Amino acid sequence: MAREEVVPRGARCQVVVIGDRGTGKSSLIIAVATDSFPDKAPPVLPPTRLPHDFYPDRVPLTIVDTSSRQEDKMKLEMEVKKADAIVLTYSCDRAQTLDRLSTYWLPELRRLEIKVPVIVVGCKLDLRDDQQPSLEQVMAPLMHEFREIETCIECSALKQIQIAEVFYYAQKAVLHPTAPLFDQETQTLKPRCVRALKRIFILCDQDKDGALSDTELNDFQVKCFNAPLQPAEVVGVKKVVSEKIPEGVNGNGLTLTGFLFLHALFIERGRLETTWTVLRKFGYDDEIKLRDELLLNPSFKRAPDQSVELTEKAIRFLTGIITTTDLDGDGVLRSQDLDEIFSTAPSSPLEDPVYGNAVETNAAGGITFDGFLSLWAFMTLLEPQKSLSYLVYLAYPEDPSSAFQITKQRRQDQKRQHSQRAAFQCFVFGPTGTGKSALLNALIGRPFNESYEHTEGDTYSTNMVELDGGLKKALIMREIDEESVSNLLGKGNALAACDVAAFVYDISDAVSWKRAVELLVQVAAHGETNGFEVPCLLIAAKDDLEPDSAIIQSSAQVCAEMGVEAPVPVSMKLGDLGNLFRRIVNAAQRPHMSIPETELGRQNKINRLFLQRSITAAAVGATLVVAAITFYRVYYARKHLSGS
Structure with a gap:
């Protein structure tokens, strides 16, 4: 796959060079900045900035030199805490400086909780003894113990050998880090990387056949790298995959297994920029999480009753x-x-x-x-x-x-006398122990539990409810703990999110009934005061018990006075719910009905009506007076003209 550099927005790269005294830190920095070897390097250089076009990523790179003297330790700690990457040096001709990497420097970085990639650099390669073990032999155990080491390299400032590569690897470790993508110990892609690449594969698999065809591969290539794959390249890619992992390719093209294998191969071969380019093109940040701008738009601004x-x-x-x-x-x-x-x-x-x-x-x-x-x-x-x-x-x-819509306001639905919402929320009120939780459990098919467990705070249940004609609506039931009712109704728009309120009481318990009526009046009064009136249903729970005759008589009177339907008898124990959930949804769809009216609310309505009629009558009277005066003036004027 072709390469196009895609770097994080606002990317910068500050590399701090540390290591024992005399390992060649300053000479290394001077050599990369000037292409020359200093006759006498100063003890510590000021920060050195390489031009933004020094490396292909075109990201400004600042190199910070440090002193290893004990009296400068505090300053060194301050610098490494600001670093994006660490270059840790040792001298190829001094074995003790190599030993100090594992005995002092790397443990010290861990003590300081430095979480940035480390590039281990052997300086003075020109002085290296040919009899010494190879770099791979020396570094393999070190990299196994210290996973923060991104790569190891040897160089010579005097001979200008691999000087630019040192800081290229450092910058690359910042812009295209290995750690988020790949587990070096297991040699596998990390779970978060797999999740992201799988999502990208699904988005690119436009025909949803489980494989990327040649056309889909080309579309992917153009999106990520602004260049199509040539037919021979497509064949080559699939050949490499099929030889290593046969299930990576099928008759339809490159499978997800093959897609993941390719990226693991890129990373193993040091081409991390390829995978990072793909991830960033599809909206992922440096932690392989989707960027906020993809997850925070639209803003869902809406009124309280939407x-x-x-x-x-x-x-x-x-x-x-x-x-x-x-x-x-x-x-x-x-x-x-x-x-x-x-x-x-x-x-x-x-x-x-x-x-x-x-x-x-x-x-x-x-x-x-x-x-x-x-x-x-x-x-x-x-x-x-x-x-x-x-x-x-x-x-x-x-x-x-395109996946979301804001509903009409509930007040507008009440005026239209119909709600077309796809999901309705029912607030469930009632005294403790009446079976509110059992009601919520019944909505989601959970069996009745004889043992009582007090519910603290708000709980929910949700399911689809089928109406006449096969239409389905989502019903969300929210149990309101009795102790939290006052706090809930202390907010002016507390009922704005409620499509229908249900009040549960024990059909055999007069105290329970009395409390349910108090809650009904409390909710109704709140709606009348704040303009968020909601349909209300009374639910006579525990219908398997002997009903209290006084409750039956009182309920008929309350329903008549407040203008709500007769209580719905249910028994969660017997599983007899009498189409309760359908009745709740129907009440929510007809938001102008079943709205309770308190005595105070009724009187206020009469007062408003009287005031409105008085204003109307006064307006009519004033209109008649104006008309009479106008008539008189016209009559007088005509009489005066005829007399003259």
Whole structure:
């Protein structure tokens, strides 16, 4: 593959030269800067800057000389902490300086927690004894022990042997480091590098046949290196791969295995710039993470009562991932399928308990298609930026902004008397012990648990709910801990994100019913005061128990007075939910109905109506007076003219 240098934005390179006294540090710097050997080098040189075009990467390189005297140790420590790379010197004619690399200098860099590449340089190559072991023999154990060593090289400032190469390797180690890409011990690509290259492969495999055809290889080559591959080069690339790893090439072209093998080969042969060019062209930074500008656009600016949803285009993309991953066609994504789906991302959203505990899974950790799609709907509603990030990491092929849409405001939906949202959020209120958690568990198919466990904080569950006609909507249920209701409603826009509120009570417990009504009134009053009124449903839980007759009578009165539907009886224990989830979604789709009205809210509405009518009447009266005066003036003027 042809080479084009692509370096990080704002790249700079500061190389600090350290080593024992008399190893040739200053002479090395003078030799690279002037192409000459100094008769007498000063003890320590001032910082030396090479021209930006000195090396092909065209990145300014500054070389900092140091003193190894004990009294200058503090200054040396300060310089190495600012370094982008370290050149560590020893003298080829003094074995003790070589020993000092492992006994002092490299351990000292570790003590200072210096995390930059180290280039070990043997100076005074012209004085080296031919009987000494080769550089490879000497350096192999040292590099094995100290992985921070990027490369080793010998040079001679006097003879101008490999002087420029020393700082070329140092700059290359900064701009194209080995450590993030390759594990020297196992001689394999590192997991993060594999994830990135796999995502790049998926993006380039436009026909999704699992291989890069000659055309796709050329498109990739042009994107990364601004030059197409010649037919003979394509044949050569595939030949090299197939000879070393037969499964790297198939009838359709270069497979992912072959693609990864090629990059491992480039790195082993010292062509790290090739892999780094590819990574940077596809948006990766020096830590092999996608750059922020790819993950933070669009900004999702919206009103409090608007939410973010996936577009049909994004849903088709996710559906395509599902169908290609579910090879056995059983409609369930097993844990290994999910690992494969998120193998190009730094992690899986399911590792976050907020999401992992909110979706329906089977005993083996598998997720149904509906569960997978509702997970995305939930993540997009709760953290759209995270949803965007995962879509990009999963190789969404188009502009990320095409995957998201901002919904209409809930207030507008109420005026239209219909909501077309694809995902609805239901806040679940209720006294402690009424079965709120059991209700959330029922949404995601978890069996009823007789033992009671108090839920602290907010928890979620999400699933797709099928409506009449086969249409499906994502339902996100959020359990509101009773102790946190006051804090929640202390915010003026607390209900802005709520499409429907459900109030759960124990059908056999009068205290539970009373508290549920208090919460209903509290929520209704908050909506009336702050302009975020929401449909409300009462849920009579534990319908398998003997109902309290007083509750039945009271509930009929409360529903009539507040204008809400009769309570929905359910029994999580018996699994009798009476189409509850469908009723919740239907209530959310008709946001003008089932809105409770408090006595104070009703009186305020009457007062506003009276005031409005008074203003209207006054306006009409004023209009009639003006009209009468105008008529009189016209009449008087005409009479006056006729009399004259």
